[in-house]
Amino acid sequence: MIQLRVVKGAVAVVGLLALTACSGESAGPSGGDSNIVQGTGQVTTVPVEDREPLPELSGETLDGDELSVSDYRGQVLVLNVWGAWCAPCIAEAKNLVAVAEDTADQGVQFVGINTRDPSAENARAFEDTHEVPYPSLYDPDGRMLLQFPTGSLNPQAVPSTLIVDREGRIAVRLLKAVTEQELREALDPVIAES
Template identity: 65%
Template sequence: MIQFRSARVALAAAATGALALTACTADGAGPSGGDTNIVQGSGDITHVAAADRQEAPDLAGETIEGERLALSDFRGQVIVLNVWGSWCAPCIAEADDLVRVAEATADQGVQFVGINTRDNSRVNAAEFEEAHGVPYPSLYDPDGRLLLEFPRGSLNPQAIPSTLIIDREGRIAARALTALSEERLTEALDPVLQEG
């Protein structure tokens, strides 16, 4: 009986975590899940001073195309880590802006990496990337396990979409819990690029 109760508690905790991570947000909009009480992003971009930054976890796994990838493959570069789903309207809205910034900063030591989450089919994710001409890889994370690797209390992705900027030393420099325009992403990225 005790094992059954422990399993129920673990399942309830996992379901609560999954709900928190499935919040598809729009800039300043109300709850995106109707009456599901999902917490969504504030629309703010949080910046962290270099002395106060925490190490990002070395996320690793298979890409949508089935290739192995780890964030540590890009150590020494600034990483823009975008959490998205093909089903998420704000993700669709920001996709072309992210592609433009990725292309504009590719020769400045910036590497974009996506985390595709909550897509039960790689086909949907691949079609999304093809439709938007996404030039960078995305880790395929249908059950959100990679997102749970961020330490509790860290500047972690808490909504979909979320975008993190990771500095050249592998530390989280900024986080946006909202869809980003080309201008807002560029403004958040520029100070990290200037750190040299």
């Protein structure tokens, strides 16, 4: 029974990713040959007592190194799902880079999940162009995103950003391309937690 639920959840997420080329405020409603589905723009903040753990995500980075998000336990983690093909991801890149650089000395770590880029070379070029200082896991077929349980606070769109507290629990989900101010406003309360 559990295995059937996992399969149904995986099919649902794969279907969602197939329908969603990217989303965010600059994306429009789907139609024609655009293959773009408008994102919800929803920001969800979870009270400490209701937070669920981030699934164990690990794999190879775009640079060929092994990375596990569990290595960041004890630090605040910002996890951004992006694709080099995604216009809202391009728009938000400078905002993520600015906040990553400004919060590094506060124990905040950033990790990307590059998804649906068939070429790691294109994704690395994106990181070089935008001077991304943090690593990104390479997930060309979206399998890593399937590790989020059905009904959980999962990244449902590209781009999506999760803020994970020091205990490894999801504190905030942003289903949109983030501005620098939005990211700081969502991140600051999690940094302030003891």
